[in-house]
Amino acid sequence: MLDTYQGPFCTQILADYGAEVLKVENPKGGDDSRLWRTAAEKHVWKTTGKDMSTYFCAINRNKLSMTLDLKQEKGQEILFRLVKNADVVVENFVPGKMDEMGIGYEKLREINPSIIYASVSGYGATGPYSHRAGYDAIAAAQAGMLHITGEPNGPPTRPGLGLTDMSTGLYLHGAILAALCARMDTGRGQKIDTSLFESQVSLLSNVAMSWLNAGEHAKRWGTEHPSIVPYQAFKTKDGYLVLGATNNRQFRTLCQLVKLSELAADPRFADNSSRVRYRAELKEILEPIIRAKATNDWLAVLDGSGLPYGPVNTIEEVFSHPQTAARDMVHSLPHKASVSGQIRVLAPVKFSRTKPQIRRSPPSLGEHTNSMLEGMGFSTKAIEVMREQGIV
Secondary structure, eight states: OBOSSSSHHHHHHHHHHTOOEEEEOOTTTOGGGGGGOGGGGGTTOOOOOOOOOHHHHHOOOOOOEOOOOOHHHHHHHHHHHHHOOOSEEESSSSHHHHHHHOOOOHHHHHHHTEEEEEEEEESSSSTTTTSSSHHHHHHHHHHHHHHSSTTTOOOOOOSSHHHHHHHHHHHHHHHHHHEEEEEEEESSOOOEEEEEEHHHHHHHHHHHHHHHHHOOOOOOOOSSSSSSEEHHHHHEEEEEEEOOOHHHHHHHHHHHOOOOOOGGGGGGGGGHHHHTTHHHHHHHHHHHHHHHHHHHHHHHHHHOOOOOOOOOOOHHTTTTHHHHHTTTTTEEEEETTBBSSEOOOOOOOSSSSSOOOOOSOOOTTTTTHHHHHHTTTTOOHHHHHHHHTTTO
């Protein structure tokens, strides 16, 4: 596996589901994200843990790490031996780069006809932008996400997470599983090709459908919804509350709870289409009412109402949330580079029988190189020579 973010996120999911994932990294530094630390991390890592960051740990648990210089003939020979017994190869070089190096799909399928070769890039393998490098924020800009994210009269706003990166990893992991299922029927592998740009265009979803079928120009709505009113974050006395009414019954309930039952009979707000048309007027009525009470007071009022609602929690509040604990979201793993001797990671999916396995800490650079090479039959002396030559 040769990767930066989308690949690691994809393969971490597969690793959680039980796959044995080998991360192949350049001997000269490895994955760039190993060095992407925040200022607070100086208290997290030992001085010996120079190749580790929480960013890297977020997407690289349950993996083995091996260093390999794929520009050297011997490094390629080792890769070919690995591929011969592999099920899947994931890479996110610029399209064509692997072929130029002599280790692209055509070469790898000669070695292993059943290989699933998953390529993820910025823009895909074809088209005028195919050779451009891919980055989350750039793809979000080019593919429309930033155009529709932010306040109505404000500038484009990047989401607080690399959603395009992670969504591409999610698309890719599902495609790999589908290709593996297809191989069970045909006995043949195949190449999967996806990109940040394509994933983000796909994620435009209902916004795209409105443009493609109605010619409707999209715009930024802040936390509001383009086609459901009310459905937004409201300012409370001490924070923010996301609150909505997705149908007429819910709107009548909301009107009763805010002690304005007559609003439900107002022709401007009688149905969702009317509420969308008169959203500004409805906001002007609701916002001062919501702002008059503290968030917890509103939570008490809304409890059991059947309305969609929730406070805008800080990250601290997220991890003290009773639902986070009840769903066993956080797991601790031993980690030798951590000052505390462990690192905490997230575990989102629950299975009734085949449970995901959080079994291995994010690896240090090349942590498993020797054991992998020894398992392939290389002697200690041969491995030392390869290290001297920069092959591993």
